[in-house]
Amino acid sequence: DAGVTQSPTHLIKTRGQHVTLRCSPISGHKSVSWYQQVLGQGPQFIFQYYEKEERGRGNFPDRFSARQFPNYSSELNVNALLLGDSALYLCASSLEGLYSNQPQHFGDGTRLSIL
């Protein structure tokens, strides 16, 4: 079975631009979460979606938004990019939400660099 897939693998943008990152969960998984991992730090929670509804949001500005589609894939959008948005963006999927017996499985991430 395929794991969590993310695209693109790498992305270079300039300040002020907009970016869309994509994630396909493991087949059968209904929950998708997004994390930002700055170099040298642990991942920071951005969003969680379950059954196409937002269940949780981390401490990120409104420039960050996300959605989940009927096939449970997800997009993370970031507007008005800043240099500080440079990071590895990780997507994780699970059968249900976190508060269950199911762990989160991570993709390889999208490396976003802002020039």
Place this chain on the structure above:
Amino acid sequence: AQTVTQSQPEMSVQEAETVTLSCTYDTSESNYYLFWYKQPPSRQMILVIRQEAYKQQNATENRFSVNFQKAAKSFSLKISDSQLGDTAMYFCAFGGSNYKLTFGKGTLLTVNP
């Protein structure tokens, strides 16, 4: 808000030896999960082991085991018979009722031949 602290930024161990990585956390919740994730240079975050807070028995997965001390809010990871492939960043993570994982800053483990 929950916090997770990993006090060892870097550790090293000789191949075949045992190493313990430390993690402490702070929470007011009574039901939660604790995890150790491994992130090799290939960057994919891989689940190593998990512990449900309501279970007193420490979790084990082959060469990996935890020492979960709920009262002390401590959750250490022991790796036995260390292998070169264990070289990676190790993150301790807390999962509570608010649908997110809170990660520590990580410990870089190097296994030397």
